[in-house]
Amino acid sequence: xxxxxxxxxxxxxxxxxxxxxxxxxxxxxxxxxxxxxxxxxxxxxxxxxxxxxxxxxxxxxxxxxxxxxxxxxxxxxxxxxxxxxxxxxxxxxxxxxxxxxxxxxxxxxxxxxxxxxxxxxxxxxxxxxxxxxxxxxxxxxxxxxxxxxxxxxxxxxxxxxxxxxxxxxxxxxxxxxxxxxxxxxxxxxxxxxxxxxxxxxxxxxxxxxxxxxxxxxxxxxxxxxxxx
Amino acid sequence: xxxxxxxxxxxxxxxxxxxxxxxxxxxxxxxxxxxxxxxxxxxxxxxxxxxxxxxxxxxxxxxxxxxxxxxxxxxxxxxxxxxxxxxxxxxxxxxxxxxxxxxxxxxxxxxxxxxxxxxxxxxxxxxxxxxxxxxxxxxxxxxxxxxxxxxxxxxxxxxxxxxxxxxxxxxxxxxxxxxxxxxxxxxxxxxxxxxxxxxxxxxxxxxxxxxxxxxxxxxxxxxxxxxx
Numbered sequence: 001x002x003x004x005x006x007x008x009x010x011x012x013x014x015x016x017x018x019x020x021x022x023x024x025x026x027x028x029x030x031x032x033x034x035x036x037x038x039x040x041x042x043x044x045x046x047x048x049x050x051x052x053x054x055x056x057x058x059x060x061x062x063x064x065x066x067x068x069x070x071x072x073x074x075x076x077x078x079x080x081x082x083x084x085x086x087x088x089x090x091x092x093x094x095x096x097x098x099x100x101x102x103x104x105x106x107x108x109x110x111x112x113x114x115x116x117x118x119x120x121x122x123x124x125x126x127x128x129x130x131x132x133x134x135x136x137x138x139x140x141x142x143x144x145x146x147x148x149x150x151x152x153x154x155x156x157x158x159x160x161x162x163x164x165x166x167x168x169x170x171x172x173x174x175x176x177x178x179x180x181x182x183x184x185x186x187x188x189x190x191x192x193x194x195x196x197x198x199x200x201x202x203x204x205x206x207x208x209x210x211x212x213x214x215x216x217x218x219x220x221x222x223x224x225x226x227x228x
Numbered sequence: 229x230x231x232x233x234x235x236x237x238x239x240x241x242x243x244x245x246x247x248x249x250x251x252x253x254x255x256x257x258x259x260x261x262x263x264x265x266x267x268x269x270x271x272x273x274x275x276x277x278x279x280x281x282x283x284x285x286x287x288x289x290x291x292x293x294x295x296x297x298x299x300x301x302x303x304x305x306x307x308x309x310x311x312x313x314x315x316x317x318x319x320x321x322x323x324x325x326x327x328x329x330x331x332x333x334x335x336x337x338x339x340x341x342x343x344x345x346x347x348x349x350x351x352x353x354x355x356x357x358x359x360x361x362x363x364x365x366x367x368x369x370x371x372x373x374x375x376x377x378x379x380x381x382x383x384x385x386x387x388x389x390x391x392x393x394x395x396x397x398x399x400x401x402x403x404x405x406x407x408x409x410x411x412x413x414x415x416x417x418x419x420x421x422x423x424x425x426x427x428x429x430x431x432x433x434x435x436x437x438x439x440x441x442x443x444x445x446x447x448x449x450x451x452x453x454x455x456x
Contacts, residue, residue, distance in 0.1 A: 066296040099338030110327030
């Protein structure tokens, strides 16, 4: 087969996953970026992902998988009837999308199988997203075990895809520092849950707040473009 | 919340999943059927699923999730460049879709979470599909463990969705016998990998062969409609 070391990188176009993609490259992998269009309100993030791929020719391929959940609902990110919160909430936030990372990792696993990739990178973070069940180390460990049974390679050769989570235990400030050392251009990434068509951030949602704190903690000027 | 016992049932419209749906009903669940349109060649199976739902009003809801893999390939069922086999093959068949059941179960898990469902039914079978990594009991056990970490309910109350596989250890003949006892109308189900627009079967692919053997073993007349 091929002797390239390949990795599938879950890539939304936001701050975390753009950092994760740069890290996969720094780790020596040929990178295959995977995005999802699942009816999320903030399609500006996807636009940022496409722009990033167009401007970085070391990314070997980019797939954008469309997922139409046929009105299942359950999250402020896909359901117009649920408000995006503008302040930190108790427990699991309304922006949580049921089983989202399970679905994303499953599709990544399928593509990794087709490509013969060794690793899947996902920018989950247990520090800032402690409210999301599928951002926890226990969840990733369970998916790692599942991957050991789910693929052709696992059955035929015992090989299994490694699930890599380089951001898991980093603060937002540490993520920004890591990405800056890897020359990520954060001005081009979009994190806001309700960014406008030009990718300009609202400055008030949970994602904006976390992101701004990250730049402050890392001691970098915040390059985010905010709406008036 | 509600006091109905709800189950999400993975439902392709084929023989196995139609039997599985009847079993979930017999087990006392209010049934939510979940189908996928993932660019499979045999859309006649999906048409059979829609017809079945229309004719059985005890099915509480039916979602058909569209998944566009953006040309990832890797299977004879989605890739026109790979032939559907017409005889039993060694090892993992070319009709295997990478990580398909992992993706299907993940979406089912998300819907189960939104519905507050107790169970997910999937008609996997280790006897006839021993070549598929994601039809094995070890795979289902690993997904069951993952489900224990992946949802809001798992975090907040320790509740976890039960993955039910009532067909796992049945022969095709036993599946047909079970479904017949539950009044499944098999004339209306489509299994063929290359059925035509009217749902008529080719009679020569792996799926047709297995199905015909099932009716023979169970001692029932084969109600399948074959092309000339």
